[in-house]
Amino acid sequence: MAYKIGYLGPKGTFTKIAVDAIFNGDEKKGYTTIPECMDAVEQEEIKYAVLPLENAIEGTVNLTLDYLIEKKPLKIISEVIVPIRQHLMVHPSHVKDWKNIEVIHSHPHAIAQCHHFLHEDMKQVRTESVSSTGAAAKYVSEHPELKVGAIANHLAAEEYGLSIVKKDIHDFTNNHTRFVVLHKYASELFSKKLEVKGYKTTLMITLPSDHPGALHQVLSAFAWRKVNLSKIESRPMKTGLGNYFFLIDIEQKMDDVLIPNAIAELESLGCSVEVLGSYPYFLFNGLSLQV
Amino acid sequence: MAYKIGYLGPKGTFTKIAVDAIFNGDEKKGYTTIPECMDAVEQEEIKYAVLPLENAIEGTVNLTLDYLIEKKPLKIISEVIVPIRQHLMVHPSHVKDWKNIEVIHSHPHAIAQCHHFLHEDMKQVRTESVSSTGAAAKYVSEHPELKVGAIANHLAAEEYGLSIVKKDIHDFTNNHTRFVVLHKYASELFSKKLEVKGYKTTLMITLPSDHPGALHQVLSAFAWRKVNLSKIESRPMKTGLGNYFFLIDIEQKMDDVLIPNAIAELESLGCSVEVLGSYPYFLFNGLSLQV
Structure with missing residues (x-):
């Protein structure tokens, strides 16, 4: 078993925040889809899967639950609740003139979650939908020559070396996501960190x-x-x-x-x-x- | 009022299928986000908004409900339930050799929903996540030179002139999406078609x-x-x-x-x-x- 823990990737997502909140160490593998990650636990490629159960940007409740119900052998052994916090970030070279950005990239759900901020403070700025908040951050990091920003979480800013210029721009301050840790056998998993x-x-x-x-x-x-x-x-x-x-x-x-x-x-x-x-x-x- | 009906765009999405199922005519405008579309009803730019309430690929339950609860003036005046049917489609020039495609583009949720098909029948094919099933279909239509397919609904195939080579490849045959029609005033909206x-x-x-x-x-x-x-x-x-x-x-x-x-x-x-x-x-x- 090369990896111990699987999660819904890519890097810089809310699921990754949840994984890092529970587990120390580096034996973590990002999977492209929820069912793939659950199959990996069932086939004992990995020991634990960390997946969004509710209200996450990248996953839906339905997918995790549908496949959990289908694969009854897998058990929920732990849950971690993470608040959704979205930030506006730019390339470090644009920290001073960030108000001049012309376009903001993000996942469509993240754009929707920051509706009030975008419509009040950034009315002149276009938005562009991409496949994940992490992909938006990556694009901004690779294009310092463009007047472009991303909406993503703090982990994406760290991962891609971006500067957060406006914190907590999401509409609802008490929006949480629930993540579950799945395992092949019923047990209780405790975090050393939480x-x-x-x-x-x-x-x-x-x-x-x-x-x-x-x-x-x-x-x-x-x-x-x-x-x-x-x-x-x-x-x-x-x-x-x-x-x-x-x-x-x-x-x-x-x-x-x-x-x-x-x-x-x-x-x-x-x-x-x-x-x-x-x-x-x-x-x-x-x-x-x-x- | 230039448009009468707003919906969560772009074209070729499940929401568009719902809109076309209820309403005749062409006075339909696609909005980028759920809150934008709801604002447009509130400000009387449009008369009706058609939005996903549950289990849609493009939207989440949470967003429509969160903003509906915040904007209590808007009322649900009709609901349409549409089964989720995902198909594999290719450029018409690849109909005969579709089994040689090397990569399939789609929205991450659609890829996850077709997990069994992809892992049993298309094991050697890579998947690539894009921002919507419509965007995947568009990409395939613009790249006849590539060995690429898309997972999307029948409307996307029509919209972008693609050929469906494998129908109903989704895992759960009774997966439905619920769409609501929102209006500024309480009333009942009947469809001439349903x-x-x-x-x-x-x-x-x-x-x-x-x-x-x-x-x-x-x-x-x-x-x-x-x-x-x-x-x-x-x-x-x-x-x-x-x-x-x-x-x-x-x-x-x-x-x-x-x-x-x-x-x-x-x-x-x-x-x-x-x-x-x-x-x-x-x-x-x-x-x-x-x-």
Whole structure:
């Protein structure tokens, strides 16, 4: 095993920030797509995969979840939450005259996330969509002769030697991304670098049939036990429109009594329940970095 | 008003398929970002915006919802559901020797969605990420001298004169995207081209405080009235981690008694409830098209 850890590449992405927040060392390999990275864990080319689960620029919730549900052997063993912070950066030779840039490159989602800044402070500047924020930063670093800037994160600025001229230009200050660490076997992964903020258990629950109040009944199993849910989401089954399953995050570790009993009762009602993982989670605010 | 309808561009995207499925005529303008398109409706530059709400390749759920919640004046007045169908296409001059292509261009999400096909049937072929499936198709159309293919939808093939050599290469056959039509005022928009499949009412519900069972109580208000929910999703508030609101789709039109009563009760319990829209929805299966 040449590499221990896989992640959704390229360098300079939010996923890379998450990987570096959890893991020390250099045994990290960037994969082009989410399914490729998950296959690598399954085939034991790598031990862990770090992938975006929610609200990341480069990935979508759907892809990671779709393939995780398909490949049930893989388990969530850790989660890291990273705030989305977008910055405007230019080539170091343009630090003084950065207000004269004529075009800003970035991923379309990052451009959209900085809508207010672009429309109020940079109204005269064109935007150009490229395949990733990292690719935008790379382009700027290779074209010092052009009046061009990039919207990207601080890691991309570091990676490509750019200067951040305007920090935190994103519209919503509390936009976070969730990344999960996947492993072939259920376990708990702790970071040597980050403090545990709490524990979660993620369940996938399929209802026996689509009838009014079925979800209400499922939630009853948790509500009367005072088991708190931090997230609930209905998602369509891949078998067709109109059939749903539910993803539920329970705000605690798998225990010996409450959660197993709730699961057993749901199963006796005809639901199918899969434990996608029971794991610690971490918050990486990145404030220690020089941005 | 030069244009009547705005959508998330460029041409040849899934959003364009949705726009053309609902609206006849040519008064359609592609916008670069979701917030720009929504601003245009608010400022009455255009009358309607068609934007991806869920699981589209080009947009994210989060962006449309985040800005819709911020700009509460805009209402959902219609929804169209389009299956995601990805095809492999080449320049017409390569139809016979398409198996010799050396590289496939596409949006990273589209490449990921065709993971099984690429890893089983095209193992020797490189993939190259570009900013949209439309951009990939354009590149192929401009480079007949290269052994290059694109993964994109049938509209991109039409738009750029490419030949589809392998149909429906996506992994999950029941992957759908949801698009909403937004308007400045609450109303219902019907399509002259598509049949109404049903009605939905979308509510945004904020709980008074995060306590175990609060969501269960909210669902009770609908469950005992036998009002069916077709979707439920908790989403973090932009005010910080740990505070959630819920998006609920009710499988019926706003009525005079049941839904208003449920809303009034929830408000008396301290919840805040916003009606994002009450609207007809349509399914566009695209089967009538020559793909």
